[in-house]
Amino acid sequence: MTDSSKLSTPEGKSAELPMITGTHGPAVADVRGLNKATGIFTYDPGFASTASCKSAITFIDGDEGVLLYRGYPIEQLAENSNYLECCYLLMNGELPTPAQSEEFNKTIKHHTMVHENIRDFINGFRYDAHPMAMLVGTIGALSSFYHDSLDINDPHHREISAHRLIAKVPTIASYCYNRSRGLPFMYPDNTLSYVENFTRLMFAVPAEEFVPNPVAVKAIELIMILHADHEQNASTSTVRLAGSSGANPFASIAAGVASLWGPAHGGANEAVMNMLDAIHDSGETIERTIARAKDKDDPFRLMGFGHRVYKNFDPRAKIIQKMCHELLDELGGDQPLFALARELEEQTLADDYFKERRLYPNVDFYSGIILRALGLPMNMFTVMFAMSRTVGWISHWMEMHADPENRIGRPRQLYVGAAKRDYPA
Numbered sequence: 001m002t003d004s005s006k007l008s009t010p011e012g013k014s015a016e017l018p019m020i021t022g023t024h025g026p027a028v029a030d031v032r033g034l035n036k037a038t039g040i041f042t043y044d045p046g047f048a049s050t051a052s053c054k055s056a057i058t059f060i061d062g063d064e065g066v067l068l069y070r071g072y073p074i075e076q077l078a079e080n081s082n083y084l085e086c087c088y089l090l091m092n093g094e095l096p097t098p099a100q101s102e103e104f105n106k107t108i109k110h111h112t113m114v115h116e117n118i119r120d121f122i123n124g125f126r127y128d129a130h131p132m133a134m135l136v137g138t139i140g141a142l143s144s145f146y147h148d149s150l151d152i153n154d155p156h157h158r159e160i161s162a163h164r165l166i167a168k169v170p171t172i173a174s175y176c177y178n179r180s181r182g183l184p185f186m187y188p189d190n191t192l193s194y195v196e197n198f199t200r201l202m203f204a205v206p207a208e209e210f211v212p213n214p215v216a217v218k219a220i221e222l223i224m225i226l227h228a229d230h231e232q233n234a235s236t237s238t239v240r241l242a243g244s245s246g247a248n249p250f251a252s253i254a255a256g257v258a259s260l261w262g263p264a265h266g267g268a269n270e271a272v273m274n275m276l277d278a279i280h281d282s283g284e285t286i287e288r289t290i291a292r293a294k295d296k297d298d299p300f301r302l303m304g305f306g307h308r309v310y311k312n313f314d315p316r317a318k319i320i321q322k323m324c325h326e327l328l329d330e331l332g333g334d335q336p337l338f339a340l341a342r343e344l345e346e347q348t349l350a351d352d353y354f355k356e357r358r359l360y361p362n363v364d365f366y367s368g369i370i371l372r373a374l375g376l377p378m379n380m381f382t383v384m385f386a387m388s389r390t391v392g393w394i395s396h397w398m399e400m401h402a403d404p405e406n407r408i409g410r411p412r413q414l415y416v417g418a419a420k421r422d423y424p425a
């Protein structure tokens with residue numbers, strides 16, 4: 001703790017607001033005693049000035065373009081680590097030893113299958129159900145299958161549930177995809193790596209041998225590492241809020257999936273592809289598209305450009321850009337849509353309007369293109385995001401339950417409705 005500041009009300013009441021500092025980042029004013037001392041609340045729609053918890057998992061510095069998982073820069077993890085190792089790191093706070101890594105891999109693989117009734121459950125959805133609708137429903141339904149690990153006060157139960165979620169969400173995600181395409185549900189193959197297994201679940205058919213495509217595996221692994229956590233965003237905060245009441249982990253993660261579904265959060269990479277499709281279909285030029293984005297009388301914005309937090313650059317975008325270029329060269333560099341994307345990227349990076357406002361292509365610009373190049377339909381993009389972020393959500397849920405300061409999340413409000421009045425006699 002460092003200094004404190006004093007807040008006084010017009011009625012002459014006052015409160016000391018101690019300043020608390022973390023490892024990195026700005027100090028925060030501790031307003032916990034404010035209401036008791038003065039009777040007033042703080043007003044902060046969107047929580048832009050509010051730290052809702054202490055967390056030791058992920059750090060972001062938007063001005064400097066920094067993203068750390070448990071202290072490790074995302075660039076180094078993307079280069080040297082793999083998704084399951086990042087899962088272990090996020091959940092446990094340290095990188096695993098080789099023995100811990102082997103044990104963790106074994107544990108996750110042990111849980112990759114789902115109860116046969118889950119398959120029936122997914123088959124019960126309408127033929128044209130959105131995969132995100134199936135995912136949110138099915139993850140919530142998992143709580144009805146795993147009564148043996150629902151004691152949220154038992155750290156061992158919390159850990160088993162975390163392992164189950166990390167292991168089963170890819171299986172469920174693939175079934176949501178296969179259901180919407182009328183394809184058979186494959187069983188997991190635990191001889192494969194976590195990501196190889198996912199590609200098999202998605203793209204294999206029982207009638208033919210399946211060999212994972214190393215290019216696709218590498219790209220998906222990278223996307224999953226980059227999306228594994230992003231501190232207190234809307235969906236993570238939703239998981240914490242839902243879980244703070246004591247809701248079980250499956251219900252809490254389902255709440256996070258629901259929050260992620262919104263276009264302002266997990267749907268941005270889909271919006272990028274919609275924009276590129278629209279440019280392509282209309283025959284619009286890139287010059288004209290950029291001019292529209294700069295025109296203040298036109299509501300059009302370039303999807304996949306700019307970021308609310310990263311005002312310098314999105315460190316994830318830099319990493320994924322390289323992968324995107326490699327992948328397009330390998331898989332689909334000559335397709336007109338990808339040529340459009342490259343032209344748009346090049347022209348905006350050279351344009352003063354974008355340079356002055358520090359508007360760079362963000363992670364969604366590249367992930368949308370990569371997922372499209374891998375042949376995934378757009379309605380699976382947010383599912384892929386949810387699958388990657390499951391570990392972040394569950395790590396925050398576990399951290400919250402291990403925190404002695406944890407209380408049920410219960411924001412207050414500024415009431416602006418009708419004044420008290422009498423029911424007409």
Ligand code: CMC
Pocket residue numbers: 265268293294300301302303304305306307308309357359362363364
């Ligand atoms: N195209 C054209 N102009 C833009 C864009 C854009 N994509 N983004 C911002 N600007 C302009 C904006 O008009 C403003 O100009 P001026 O200073 O002349 O008024 C200036 O840049 C600053 O914009 P802002 O609206 O204050 O920036 P913000 O931080 O409020 O918005 C944003 C950030 C991400 C909502 C916005 O950049 C945007 O709408 N981008 C497109 C949607 C998108 O790609 N979203 C995904 C974000 S990444 C999500 C994740 O991390 O998961």
